[in-house]
Structures are given as structure tokens and as C-alpha cells.
Amino acid sequence: MKNILISFCTTVLFSCGSSHNSPSANSSKKDKDNVDAAIIYAESITSKELKKYLFTFASDDFEGRDTGEPGQKKAADFLKNEYIKMGVPSPMGGEDYFQKIPESYFRGGIKSSENVLAFIEGTEKPEEIVVLSAHYDHVGVDESGNIYNGADDDGSGTVSLLEIAEAFIKAKNKGHGPKRSILFLHVTGEEKGLYGSRYYTENPVFPLENTVTDLNIDMIGRIDKDHEEEAKNNYIYLIGSDRLSTELHTLSEEVNTKYTQLDLDYTYNAKDDPNRFYFRSDHYNFAKHNIPIIFYFNGVHEDYHKPTDTADKINYDLMAKRAQLVFFTAWEVANRAERLVVDSMGN
Numbered sequence: 001m002k003n004i005l006i007s008f009c010t011t012v013l014f015s016c017g018s019s020h021n022s023p024s025a026n027s028s029k030k031d032k033d034n035v036d037a038a039i040i041y042a043e044s045i046t047s048k049e050l051k052k053y054l055f056t057f058a059s060d061d062f063e064g065r066d067t068g069e070p071g072q073k074k075a076a077d078f079l080k081n082e083y084i085k086m087g088v089p090s091p092m093g094g095e096d097y098f099q100k101i102p103e104s105y106f107r108g109g110i111k112s113s114e115n116v117l118a119f120i121e122g123t124e125k126p127e128e129i130v131v132l133s134a135h136y137d138h139v140g141v142d143e144s145g146n147i148y149n150g151a152d153d154d155g156s157g158t159v160s161l162l163e164i165a166e167a168f169i170k171a172k173n174k175g176h177g178p179k180r181s182i183l184f185l186h187v188t189g190e191e192k193g194l195y196g197s198r199y200y201t202e203n204p205v206f207p208l209e210n211t212v213t214d215l216n217i218d219m220i221g222r223i224d225k226d227h228e229e230e231a232k233n234n235y236i237y238l239i240g241s242d243r244l245s246t247e248l249h250t251l252s253e254e255v256n257t258k259y260t261q262l263d264l265d266y267t268y269n270a271k272d273d274p275n276r277f278y279f280r281s282d283h284y285n286f287a288k289h290n291i292p293i294i295f296y297f298n299g300v301h302e303d304y305h306k307p308t309d310t311a312d313k314i315n316y317d318l319m320a321k322r323a324q325l326v327f328f329t330a331w332e333v334a335n336r337a338e339r340l341v342v343d344s345m346g347n
Helices: 002-017 021-043 045-055 060-065 071-087 151-171 197-202 247-259 283-287 316-335
Strands: 097-103 114-120 126-134 180-187 211-218 235-239 264-265 295-296
Touching: 021 045, 021 151, 021 247, 021 295, 021 316, 045 071, 045 151, 045 316, 060 071, 071 151, 071 295, 097 151, 097 197, 114 151, 114 197, 126 151, 126 197, 126 283, 126 316, 151 180, 151 211, 151 235, 180 197, 180 316, 197 283, 211 283, 211 316, 283 295, 295 316
Parallel strands: 126 180, 126 211, 211 295, 235 264
Antiparallel strands: 097 114, 114 180, 235 295
């Protein structure tokens, strides 16, 4: 009631005090409207929907999504059909959502595969592209017939992209489409050596010089051993946010403070990190081209690259909050007045 009363009085004050809003008042209202809209659409990213997606995507039916194998092909078709259902188009036009990668591109007898791409065109700066990426492949089935479902790695990132895409298309359909374009890039072959993201950056659908950032999600559904205490598990590791653009790093922290209040852990961002995670997921193929990136990661756990990485072990409420952080960050990058400045050479 108190907030409603303040809002009402403020409205009366501005109405009576001037027949025209001042530029600063218009700017403040526009900023507030942008914040309110972001919150409304972020709330469509829910633990319930993420769980529904992931119990399907990380099921035995997809046979561990091994690159070039039938399970991966089934996963690609699943993603395509979900984008069609939610009305997010392909950047290639029609129902062609696949960027095909020939067998000759791979080493080690891997069969041909495909990245899956969906696209929301920007309203004011459509030529500038914000990439949201996640790898949808995993390691398949072992010789004993054990299926590696890869619920966290990287089913969690994959289905989060679907939910984020749904939030953005809802915004666009309500007249709040992003100013810059959003490319949802599901890459293949990550587990084999970052093949899909390397292929995209070598054969980009949109010029790399027009790519503003890559926000890459690879494992955001679990809690690692360093955060098992309840007081510590409201976290996400961020890697690379300050390596190429201090603006991106600052924006990322401001967005988190404003919206999600996660504990941002930069342990693995250290340049002397022995795990070298900065070089081990798909964002790195964008960073090599001086495109600012953020890698969102929950850390490894006892089920990493084991058949026991299953959908029943995911913390869906925490996963939804992490996915919302990616959405809010993408929202801010896509709608800010100026493109992010690259002011560091941090590889």
C-alpha cells in the first residue's frame, strides 16, 4: 500500500507541476519501463519449464547426444521443433535451422554434424548481433551400454537457451523487442574439441565484426564441492567477463546487483588458473576474434562426464536464477545505447 501511495503522489506531482515532461523525466521513465519489462519477461524463465525440457533432452532417448550419431541428430531436431513452436525464426530462412558441418571438417572419424541456430532480429540496430551459445552434444554411450545423458553438461545450458529465447520472443511480440539482434547458437562437437563454435566463427552466418558479444552457458544446473554449504550455494562462476571489455564486466556486475543477486565467483577467471577453463568451452572461439565473452559455469562435480549426470540431480530453482542472469545481461547489452567497447587484449 505504501508503494502504491508514493507512486500515485508522484504521478499527481508530475501532472500538476508541468504540462510537459522534462528530458530527464522522460529518460527516467524510459529507464524504468525498460527495467520493468526486463523483469516481466525474465519471470517466464521458470524452474518448472526448465525441468520439463531437461527431463526430455537428457533422457535415454537421445543416447548421450554423441557428435554425428543418431542421438545428436534427434537432439538437433528437438531444438529446431521447439523454436518453430515458439515462433523464433531461423537466420537462414524457412525451416532450415541447421548450419551443416561436413565430415571432412572433423578428425577421428566423426560423422557430419550441425549447429542449430535461431534468431530474433533487432528493432533499431539489427546488424549488431548478440550471441547466446551452449553446446548440445555430449559423449554418447560407452562400450558397456551406459548412456551419458549430460543433464548438466550441457543439457542445462541448452534448455536455458530455449527458455531465454522464449522470454525474448514474448518481449518482441509485446512490442519490447531487443534493439540489437539475438542469435541463439546451439553448437555441436564441443566435447570433441570445440568444433561447432570454431566452425561457426570460421563460417559465420553474420559477420564477426558485427558480433557484439558471446554469452556462453556450459553447465549451470549443479553445485560444486566448494559451494555445498547452504550459505554458499547462491553462486555462479563467471569466466572471461573482463578479459576483452571492461564495459561488459561492469555491466554484468551491475545487472546482477539490480536483478539476481547471485554471488559471482571469479576463481576460474584467474589467468594462472591451472584448470584453464577459459580455453575449454565454446566462448573461446569468439574470444580469439576479440569478441567480448562471458562463460557461465557451476564448476565440476562428482557426476561430471559420468553416466550419473542425470536430470534428477539438477537444482532447478538455482538453474532458473542463473538463466535469468544471462537473460538480463543479454537484455542490457542488446538495448544499451552504444555497442560494447573492446579495450583489453586479455587472451
